[in-house]
Amino acid sequence: MPKSAYDAVVVGSGPNGLAAAITLRQAGLTVLLIEGSEQIGGGMRSRELTLPGFVHDVCSAVHPMARISPFFSSLPLQQHGLAYADPEIAAAHPLDDGSAAVLRHSLKDTADGLGTDRQPYLDLMEQLVKDIPKLLPELLSAFPVPRHPIALGRFGLQAITTASHLSGRFKTMQARGLWGGMAAHSMQPLDHLLTSGIGLMLMGAAHLANWPVVKGGSQSLANALLSYYGSIGGEVQTGFCVKDLEELPTSKVVLMDVTPSQLLKIAGKNLSGRYTKRLRKYRYGMGVFKVDWALKEPVPFSNPDCRRAGTVHIGGSFEEIADSEKKIANGKAAERPFVLFSQPSLFDTSRAPEGLHTAWAYCHVPSGLSQDQTRVIENQMERFAPGFRETILARHTMNASEMEAYNPNYVGGDINGGVQDIWQHFSRPVLSTSPYRTSAKGLYLCSSSTPPGGGVHGMCGYHAAIRALKDIF
Template sequence: MAASYDAIVIGSGPNALAAAITIARAGHSVLVREAQATIGGGMRSAALTLPGFTHDVCSAIHPLGVGSPFFQTLPLHEHGLEWVQPPAAAAHPLDDGSAVVIEQSLDSTATGLGEDGDAYRKLMRRLVANWNDLAPTLLGPPRLPKHPLMLAGFGLQALRPATGLARSVFRGEPARAAFAGMAAHSMLPLEKPGSAAFGLVLNALAHAVGWPFPRGGSQKIADALASYLHSLGGEILTGAPVTSLSELPPARVVLCDVTPRQLLALAGDRFTPAYRRLLSRYRYGMGVFKLDWALDGAIPWKAAGCARAATVHVGGTLDEIAESERAAWQGRHTEHPFLIVTQPSLFDSTRAPHGKHTGWAYCHVPLGSTVDVTEHIENQIERFAPGFRDRILARNVLTPAGLESRNPNIVGGDINGGAQDLGQLFLRPTWRLYSTSARGLYICSASTPPGGGVHGMCGYHAAQRALRELES
């Protein structure tokens, strides 16, 4: 280790590594300090169940990773990252044994939606065609857009509640339910303005870049980012939690891949009272309860289409999904939670021994919930895949507290670094965005724009601000 650095980054999640790479690429020395023994934050994989089974502890599927304007500039394939594209992006089973399949082709998806095919095509066509122009604006801090008309067209739909949009655009339950499943990634009640944005963006990504995952597990993204950072001269120290900024070697700038609550604990004494107040008012959203399974065989979905996608949205109708999300937001638990299920081993033989499979699923629960919802989750899968339970060889349970103990950024189980409603979508965590009231100190986590997900864009934009200071 050097005696001093131009920049120190606290944490090694996607945003931390993106920030460190941006700074190292500009020719500055940088050290990453990670609390855990392994790097990656929300990109870790581990043997959570039985020997030979590799599970993604947090993130699993990466439309935002492959679609990230920043990651697209990095030679990650030269550092071991290989994206696996399943035949379809996502599937949504229904009680009649059918499934909506979101194919990579917009037209094929529309054809599968029958009576709502034209409406889906009309809703998505412009956004998909203009995705590359819009992505830097949608995945960045608020600023004057390069394509204001295009953005206005998106904004008019995106600012609506997901339920309102789905009911007014589509006539049939399948299309409404499938849109609700996409929008539920927002971790907001689907009646909230702005919840439609998440559904639109995730559908657009399905058609523009697909919903891939890394061969070998999400850890491979972390490893590739770290390998590239090392090639640029950056240093990484693991097993090195930072409890106070005063314990760091001298550095001209410090970037923190933490959420506002931790930032206050780390550096509260350096901030103005007004900034401290703003940070303490920052709101966290819902929590997550997650299960991983080692399975004796693939999940036996009734609908064959579900075996074509690595991601399956399980929750039935729009009304059921809306109730599930409303309940979690209001502090209630539901017996029929909406689930995001992934089954990467169907397309990646490195995840499980021959003939065996992995399963990964989570549902939203109230922030900090301590209720065990294992049975509710497994009942929901059994509903659309009878015989699922018989295939379970072993399971690992991650409660909100369990997730937070592995990564303090997952406050109360909130995987997005804070609620992403309109009040905190654009100006997060405060109007200062990546800057703080202390000179030389920045926040670069998912608690800054554009928010949760493995895309590195928060880190990239925070590093741009830090570079202005380093180079002034």
């Protein structure tokens, strides 16, 4: 570990840690980025999990928010090797009658495929798609400064509602199922406030920027960020797992890309009793169970649109999805869970040997569940892609406990860094006018446990770094 003094040290090289380190270095500070693993990236890592030559994304895999992130889009990452691959269809949602709702890059084409729900979809999304580009800096901040109050209010009125309430806009099974799958990314019951906001952002992102994958795997996004950081003089140290702040080199500020649980373990003795008590009330949410597959051929979905989609939401009707998410939130594993599935090798041939394919899926599970969910996930796949199991060459699984062992930020398998419901959305990690500051001078939190929350966009790290620059420098 380097012992020379730095202006700033950043612990953790996920998207937010990298964003924080880059922002501080852009301001002219000397910066050291520290990563506990030998491989940088946090949730953006890719590995050969199944067979040689098959590249799998360990966690994050589909990147609409990375493409539209105000911070990432400000960097010349294409010059550092970043390239996206776009699916023909952003996401598909198959139903038991053989039909499928389809989310396309084109707003009009998506609406045209929803039958009698064409106009309700346009009424919901048309103005929103126009508003999102100018609203992004506000929506992806701690406390939005209403530069566009009418547009922000218009979005807020829809976003704050429950997904169950907003589903009443639609009458067809297709549109309702599509909406349910979008809102289920919130990882909470669909009758909770703010679940609509997650669904609206994801659908809006598809119409603005598609749902791309990163060529070569999500690791390539991490590598591009690290390459840019190095090109402007940033330093990095991998393979050093910080257990105490005293192990760090001398610096004026330390930014931690960790969740409250890890912050308490690493810096608990440096924090005030009141702040510690508030951090201990921070709530984590559902976990995930994930399967990666090496396949001998593309997945044989019954509906042809699903064979052209980058992401497929497996869950049937809105009611079925809502029921499974509520069971999981109540601590019970679902026999027919909502499954998020992706097939990146259809659009990025570098992911597998010629003629072969990779795919992955995960379902939500109760926090910390170690029970194997491979059967229920593959049953759901067979439901809409008969013969799927016959295409499998190899599989790799990670339960919720193994997710946390792989990355301590995924407490109980929670990949969002904490529940993002209406209450905790505005109090990540505590209710404060400056949520990135801790009670210790010069110590900041920059993870997805701070605003604006989960997702690969880097904005938590960016805002934390800006706060540190204003406070200290």
